[in-house]
Each structure stands twice: as structure tokens, then as C-alpha cells.
Amino acid sequence: MPQFSSSVNSLRSSEIRDLMSLANKPNMILFSGGMPDNNLFPLNEIDNIFNNLTEKEKQIAMQYGPTSGIPELLGSLKEFLRKKGLPVDTNKLMITTGSLQAINILAKAFIDPEDDIIVENPCFIGAISAFKSYQANIVSIPLTSEGIDLNKLKETLDNAKKKPKFLYITPNFHNPAGTLYTLETKKALIKMLQGQDIPLIEDDAYSDLWYYEEDKGDLTTIKAMNPDDIDICYTGSFSKILGPGLRLGWMLVPEHIYQKCELIKQSFDACSPSFTQMLAHKFVESGAVYDYINNVRTEYRKRAEAMVSALQKHLPDNITFTIPRGGFYIWLHLPEHIDSTEVLKCAIEKGVVFVSGKTFDPHGIINNTLRLSFCNTSIDKINQGIPLVADSIKKYLENSNKK
Numbered sequence: 462m463p464q465f466s467s468s469v470n471s472l473r474s475s476e477i478r479d480l481m482s483l484a485n486k487p488n489m490i491l492f493s494g495g496m497p498d499n500n501l502f503p504l505n506e507i508d509n510i511f512n513n514l515t516e517k518e519k520q521i522a523m524q525y526g527p528t529s530g531i532p533e534l535l536g537s538l539k540e541f542l543r544k545k546g547l548p549v550d551t552n553k554l555m556i557t558t559g560s561l562q563a564i565n566i567l568a569k570a571f572i573d574p575e576d577d578i579i580v581e582n583p584c585f586i587g588a589i590s591a592f593k594s595y596q597a598n599i600v601s602i603p604l605t606s607e608g609i610d611l612n613k614l615k616e617t618l619d620n621a622k623k624k625p626k627f628l629y630i631t632p633n634f635h636n637p638a639g640t641l642y643t644l645e646t647k648k649a650l651i652k653m654l655q656g657q658d659i660p661l662i663e664d665d666a667y668s669d670l671w672y673y674e675e676d677k678g679d680l681t682t683i684k685a686m687n688p689d690d691i692d693i694c695y696t697g698s699f700s701k702i703l704g705p706g707l708r709l710g711w712m713l714v715p716e717h718i719y720q721k722c723e724l725i726k727q728s729f730d731a732c733s734p735s736f737t738q739m740l741a742h743k744f745v746e747s748g749a750v751y752d753y754i755n756n757v758r759t760e761y762r763k764r765a766e767a768m769v770s771a772l773q774k775h776l777p778d779n780i781t782f783t784i785p786r787g788g789f790y791i792w793l794h795l796p797e798h799i800d801s802t803e804v805l806k807c808a809i810e811k812g813v814v815f816v817s818g819k820t821f822d823p824h825g826i827i828n829n830t831l832r833l834s835f836c837n838t839s840i841d842k843i844n845q846g847i848p849l850v851a852d853s854i855k856k857y858l859e860n861s862n863k864k
């Protein structure tokens with residue numbers, strides 16, 4: 462047997478992945494993936510963009526590019542981010558191979574084995590894996606319906622024996638919890654972090670996918686508030702507003718952090734694909750991105766509302782969930798004794814699949830929760846699938862009452 466590194470051995474083997482392989486049957490209704498619907502990709506626009514590239518642009522697209530990104534995309538993306546109020550002129554922008562790479566680079570920049578870092582519980586699984594791969598000691602803080610639990614965070618910071626290397630959060634339309642932090646929570650968090658010398662990684666993969674005008678005030682990113690005395694490393698992605706197959710994301714970070722990150726990216730992949738960067742640049746520069754975001758936002762809102770209605774109709778009363786205001790996900794809280802992996806097994810037999818909660822617990826324990834995605838399933842399928850999820854939960858409750 463080869464001797465694997467201790468960092469690789471610390472990665473969790475995925476029980477969920479094994480279960481998911483059972484879910485490959487035809488006609489299975491999928492509430493599991495966090496990917497956009499294939500039918501929503503802007504294929505005609507991308508065809509047109511490619512066909513209209515000049516010979517020079519095609520040559521740039523086929524060539525290695527600068528580690529920070531091709532200048533064309535850096536320019537158009539800056540304008541896109543400037544419209545969100547982000548401080549693009551006083552920070553450095555780097556294009557990355559998906560925003561997961563941005564998170565991975567930041568993790569490598571800060572974490573030594575056994576270092577404490579703080580995340581929300583639940584937390585995006587890709588980030589958990591990245592942090593574990595650098596052997597971080599993950600400290601988690603529960604999420605409330607208004608954002609990270611500030612009292613618990615304060616208690617953790619006050620009692621910390623060593624300073625955490627960073628705090629990683631997803632304030633806008635959290636994956637998996639769907640939560641949108643209130644503006645008050647964002648402001649209070651800023652106050653708590655100012656002067657602590659703990660960088661904040663703000664993952665903003667979903668903020669364009671808001672559904673309701675009245676939430677726009679809460680959507681302001683912490684990075685856009687530009688507070689003094691906190692190093693905010695902001696990450697974003699083209700995955701949900703164009704296509705994850707492009708593998709393009711970005712980080713907007715203070716200069717002194719950027720310099721380390723650029724060195725790390727050089728060692729990872731030298732540069733992100735120039736080809737997809739050129740396509741993304743044209744998509745943003747032409748303004749097509751804004752129309753596209755409007756279209757998908759409307760479609761995802763319809764799916765979210767359909768799923769909420771179906772859940773309200775079919776779920777037993779003691780199951781609660783946060784009504785999504787944007788993004789891709791609904792997070793269900795089941796009574797404490799319920800094991801959602803057992804519910805999932807039953808659901809798969811009935812022809813529907815979701816992700817059980819402990820996948821998103823950095824410690825792999827809390828499992829009376831589950832994530833339903835509505836992004837990649839038609840309203841018809843949502844209406845067929847939710848009663849099956851509800852039946853699987855009811856069956857578990859009936860069996861546990863008999864015991």
C-alpha cells in the first residue's frame with residue numbers, strides 16, 4: 462500500500478456519495494445537486510460570442526494567460542463588481558478556476574496544520590473539504606435565521622486560546638441553509654471583528670440570485686461596506702450566473718493578501734482557462750449577463766415558491782424550514798431524534814433524492830436536517846417529488862413512534 466499524506470487521510474470518506482450512486486436510477490427526481498438547470502444555459506449567446514471573436518481574440522483564448530486573469534475579463538468584471546458597490550480600486554482582483562479555487566488558495570495562504578479557523582454550521586461542503594485538506598481545526602458557530610449566531614461567535618472569540626486564522630461565511634443565500642444575513646447582523650459582525658486581526662472570507666456565490674426587491678438592502682456585501690480594520694477576502698463565481706462548466710470565479714482581496722495568493726495560484730495551475738475567460742468577458746462586457754441573471758432569477762423564484770407551497774401542503778407540522786429569499790436551497794429542520802440518512806434511504810426507494818444534513822456539518826454529526834435543491838428540477842417534478850419526501854419523513858416518524 463502506498464503511504465498517503467496525513468492531510469489526505471483526514472478527508473472524510475463519503476457515505477453520501479455511496480448512497481448517491483443508488484440514486485442513479487432513471488426517472489429519479491433530483492433535489493440533491495447544487496447545479497443550474499441545463500435548460501437554462503445561455504447557449505445561443507455563447508454561440509454568438511464565439512462566432513464573433515476576432516482572430517486575435519481566439520489566439521488569446523487558446524494561449525496561457527497572466528496568473529491574475531486576462532486583462533479583458535479583469536476589466537469587465539471590475540465594472541460588474543463596481544456596480545455592486547465593491548471597492549475594486551483599493552483591492553486586487555484575481556480570476557480563479559471556480560470560486561472553490563479562490564477558497565482553496567486562501568485556505569493555503571492562512572492555514573498551518575492544527576490552526577483554528579471558524580465557519581458556520583452548517584457550511585458549504587467544498588469549503589469544509591478545502592479547510593480539512595490543510596488540516597485545520599474547524600470551530601463551528603450555528604446559523605440562526607438572521608445569520609451567524611453572534612453571541613456564540615463572541616463567546617468563541619473571547620474564550621479562544623489561540624487566535625483563529627480566519628472566519629469563513631456565506632452571508633447571502635447560504636448553501637445549504639438558504640439564509641440571508643440581515644443588514645443588522647452584517648453590521649454587528651463588522652463591529653465584532655474590527656481590530657481583532659482575524660481575516661474574514663466572504664463567500665458570495667449567490668447574491669445575484671435574489672427574488673424579492675425588498676431584500677436588496679440586506680444584500681449589500683460586507684466587502685462593499687468597506688469597513689476599516691478588517692481584511693476582507695471576497696470570493697465570487699460565474700457558476701450560478703453563466704455556467705459552472707466555465708470553471709471561473711474570483712477573489713477581491715487586499716493587496717498584501719493578494720501577493721501571497723498569486724504565488725499560490727502559480728503553483729496550482731499557472732492561470733485559469735483563457736478560453737472561458739474570453740467568453741465570460743464578452744458576456745459581461747455586452748451586458749448580456751444582466752438580462753440572463755434577470756431571466757434565471759425569475760425562473761428560480763417560481764421553482765422556490767412551488768417547492769415552498771408543496772412543503773407547506775405535505776410536511777407534518779413539526780418540520781420547519783426557512784423560506785428562501787434567493788439562491789438554490791431549502792433547509793429542513795426535523796425533530797431531534799430523526800436521522801435524515803435513514804429518511805434518505807426510504808426516499809431513494811420512492812424515487813427522490815436530497816442531501817442529508819450531516820454532509821454540511823463540519824464535524825459530520827448533526828443529522829436531523831436535510832437540504833432540498835430546487836434549481837435543477839422542473840415545477841412538475843417538484844410537485845411530484847415533495848410528497849415523496851414528506852411520505853419518507855412520515856414513515857420514519859411512524860416507525861420511531863412504534864419503538
Ligand SMILES: Cc1ncc(COP(=O)(O)O)c(C=O)c1O
Pocket residue numbers: 495558559560561562585587631635636664666697698699700705709710
Ligand atoms: C457557497 C458556495 N461557494 C462556492 C461554490 C463554488 O463554486 P465554483 O467553484 O463553481 O465557483 C459553491 C458551489 O456550489 C457554493 O455553493
